Amino acid sequence: MSNLTGFVKRLRDIMRNDAGINGDAQRIEQIAWMLFLKVYDAKEQEWEFSDDNYQSIIPEECRWQNWAQDDKSGTALTGDKLLNFVNNTLFPTLKNLQVDASTPINKAIVQTTFADANNYMKDGILLRQVINVIDELDFSDYEESHAFGDIYENILKELQSAGSAGEFYTPRAVTDFMAQVIKPQIGETMADFACGTGGFIVSWLKELQKLVHTTEDEDAYSNSIYGIEKKQFPYMLCITNLLLHGLDVPRVFHSNTLLHDVLDYTEEDKVDVILMNPPYGGSEKTDVKNHFPTDLASSETADLFMSVIMYRLKKNGRAAVILPDGFLFGTDNAKINIKRKLLREFNLHTIIRLPGSVFSPYTSITTNILFFDNTHPTEETWFYRLDMPEGYKHFSKTKPMKLEHFRPVLDWWKNRQEITEDGFDKAKKFSVQQLTEELGYNLDQCGFPHEEEEILEPMELIRRYEEQRASLNAEIDQVLEEITSLLGGAIE
Structure with missing residues (x-):
């Protein structure tokens, strides 16, 4: 090799x-x-x-x-x-x-x-x-093919620092953590409706593989995934990724999830598990919003995906979804209505607050993982703030987040208790009445205390500057793309 x-x-x-x-x-x-x-x-x-x-x-x-x-x-x-x-x-x-x-x-x-x-x-x-x-x-x-899977992973990682393509790559530590917590079972179908390069699908398959013992299990494993990706390039990377992981029939489709009337979904369209990091920051036009009921028709891309997820999750199904802080504290009508639907019809049992630089250098937007299931209306929601690991000020290309950094969450998950550190809530349970009546659907709880200013070494300062510049460039590209699509043209 x-x-x-x-x-x-x-x-x-x-x-x-x-x-x-x-x-x-x-x-x-x-x-x-x-x-x-x-x-x-x-x-x-x-x-x-x-x-x-x-x-x-x-x-x-x-x-x-x-x-x-x-x-x-x-x-x-x-x-x-x-x-x-x-x-x-x-x-x-x-x-x-x-x-x-x-x-x-x-x-x-x-x-x-x-x-x-x-x-x-x-x-x-x-x-x-x-x-x-x-x-x-x-x-x-087999060994060379398996070893190449890791090399391919590095190619995908490089996308994160190659301008706006980073939006399609969720760090593997995050997708692996979410797949572990969701506990795949043989016979279940998992979906990602904006699957990028296939990170969540691969993490799901990796967990599910541990349960494969018979030919029937193998068939169920091969047919357990469903993906949709709107953009051509990540779609190509995803298909190659799945072929490399032994899926002869990668059920991933090149399409736009948001261009389908959510009210038209039937039982056949529903899945057992949804693992996703929906695109956020985008602004959708009227022709997209028309596919949603008026009260849920947000112009924010991530909000619309949340509605799709709720309409496509089977009874007793489970979901883990990454959403930006803006979803938690947003108070516009559509966001409130989406959160109301989530709490009334689904069991939003846990929100994990992620550190700010998880997606660095692509974006510095702070994100969260929402875990919920379609079992009964929410009665209580636990919040847990995952702090930066010891010895880290900031995740970066050279010091990315690792699966072991989720250890504190996994330890807490099994034995939940409220935690206060330096006068700030780190883990806390809220009743649905508190979240709706007292807090007005503000799910921005157990947030990060404001950090003190850092004094950095010169080389670290330069590296940080380069990453922030890459992140800003990516955000500028995204805004330009939105403006161009609104104008109905294309930047040559």
Whole structure:
């Protein structure tokens, strides 16, 4: 497995010399479509082995094994011929594959994945070098395939510091913690309606895998997930992620959850478990809000997702959802109505207040995890403030949050008691009457005391500045995108 060492660095070093690659986000997107085809090719070889009648949806000349693999005979495409093939044959063919409702998911994903994909590289010789590095990966080797899953995770992590793409990546410590607490069971279906690169799905599968003992369990495991992702690039990353994790039929769809009337959902649309970090900060237009009852029609994206979650959670189902502070203390009509529905119809039993820099450097917005189930109306809600671990002033790219940092919550979870530190509530229980009548649906309880000013070392100060700049750039990109969509155009 020596060829895995420095995999990303080798690709980066080659791409650095290509005039077509502009920045980290494009570099990762370029790697992503090639990785998808390489992983898909390995899957197709498995399917052909187990089914003599298997027919690929990809025409023979466009299958990875027939154009990308270099058998060292000197006949492999390179230079302008390779560039010409990729730009004028491969991409147009894959983008225009004939797909309809009867196309199996494991075939349809090829066309969906390539619908908006791009080849940014302009140098065919460098492109050949990149393809050769990717082709060295051996996904038929279980250990190598498993080890590559960790490398792929690092590629996704890099997205967090590659501008606005970070919005699709929830730190793995957070998704793993939420999946552990939700306790998956064989036979349940879990959904994420804005699944980004598939972090929650992978964490769910990792927990569920521990319970797989029979072939029936294996089938239930493979069919236990459902995802929707609106944006093309994270959708591609998610599909590749799930193929890497052994899901032959990744039930993830390229669509916009919010463009569906919530009142039209039936029992069949409901799921046992929802794990999500809905997009927040976005402002939705009237045509989106029209899909929601008037009293719940917020213009804030995260609020609308909360409504979708409530309409799609089965009786006795469980949910864990990340929401910004603004949802907790917001007092506009839609937010109050959403919180009223949540408390009246669902059991909001726990809110975990997360430290401010969990999503650094993408955003510094403070977030929370809401745990609730569809068993009975809320009677009481516990709040718990998770403080920064000892020795940390701030999470960062070099010092990210780890699963072990959730240990205090897990210890408290099993043996709940109220905690006060330095005169501030750290853990406290509120009755539903207190939350509704006394506090007017203000769920902003057990918040963080205001921190004293930090004096930082010069290098740490520079690092912090760079992260804050990256975060600000990401927020500017998001605002510009919203303004552009409101104007009905696109920034070239």
